[in-house]
Amino acid sequence: MIVEYIRYRVPDPEEFEAAYRRAVVPLGRASQCLDYELSRCVDEPGCHVLRITWKSVQDHLEGFRNSEHFQEFFAEIKPYVSNIEEMRHYEKVITKTEPTLFEWAGGAEAFERLTETFYGKVANDELIGPLFAHMDPGHPRYVAIWLSEVFGGPTTYSQERGGHAHMVSKHLGKGITEQQRRRWVNLLMDSADEVSLPSDPEFRAAFASYIEWGTRLALYFSKPDATPPGEGPMPRWGWGVAPPYRP
Numbered sequence: 001m002i003v004e005y006i007r008y009r010v011p012d013p014e015e016f017e018a019a020y021r022r023a024v025v026p027l028g029r030a031s032q033c034l035d036y037e038l039s040r041c042v043d044e045p046g047c048h049v050l051r052i053t054w055k056s057v058q059d060h061l062e063g064f065r066n067s068e069h070f071q072e073f074f075a076e077i078k079p080y081v082s083n084i085e086e087m088r089h090y091e092k093v094i095t096k097t098e099p100t101l102f103e104w105a106g107g108a109e110a111f112e113r114l115t116e117t118f119y120g121k122v123a124n125d126e127l128i129g130p131l132f133a134h135m136d137p138g139h140p141r142y143v144a145i146w147l148s149e150v151f152g153g154p155t156t157y158s159q160e161r162g163g164h165a166h167m168v169s170k171h172l173g174k175g176i177t178e179q180q181r182r183r184w185v186n187l188l189m190d191s192a193d194e195v196s197l198p199s200d201p202e203f204r205a206a207f208a209s210y211i212e213w214g215t216r217l218a219l220y221f222s223k224p225d226a227t228p229p230g231e232g233p234m235p236r237w238g239w240g241v242a243p244p245y246r247p
Ligand code: HEM
Pocket: 128, 131, 132, 134, 135, 136, 139, 142, 143, 146, 147, 161, 166, 167, 170, 171, 174, 176, 180, 181, 184, 210, 211, 212, 213, 214, 215, 218, 219
């Protein structure tokens, strides 16, 4: 991720801003652009700073510049090129960031406690126990490192086990029913309470959201006619609409 700053000093701020309102339509469609923000200086209204977050410098200079979105974007802002005072890429050095869900939960050890307790319950469960009768003894740990990575922790699962496609492939042909999926969710939530994962509404809402999504994917891919997925990126879950609550 790289941040581009473009500083303008323009004689006609209103027309300039109107041009940018049109220009951000194709910019927003470009997959290389993660976000953008145009700010007007309050001390000197002709001064503006445009911040664009790109996936990488290469994505900007090669991907975006050679795309059809660039032609449309550039047509709008071309009259202002001579008003540019600075146009450079920057790397973020210090930022105020939220804790990850992984950190908030208590780190790797919290997820290990969670899955140990969970698979203890699973083994004794008449509805889903049989699905796990021959499970790899390392299974609780694999799920712990999977969850840790999804919630913003280290990338151990991807490195050791092989990423998203590998995890999903473990569910192929399992024929999971909706009742089994729901039991999996219920036992996991019981375990979360038992091992005292944080119980604040914001954390639990984000946690439950991933579990709902993940179990529905597992069910989908376990169907007899499911097509194995290609190698996709690891899901990375954040806080969503409710940021961490700090009184
Ligand atoms: C958020 C939901 C889920 C996650 C994160 C998850 C995660 C995982 C992971 C990480 C593995 C092992 C991959 C490896 O060996 O590296 C796995 C395997 C497996 N999962 Fe899931 N899973 C989910 C939902 C479910 C559900 C709903 C069921 C069934 C009710 C299920 C049944 C299984 C089974 C039977 C295996 C193979 C175990 C073995 O024989 O070793 N999973 N899952």
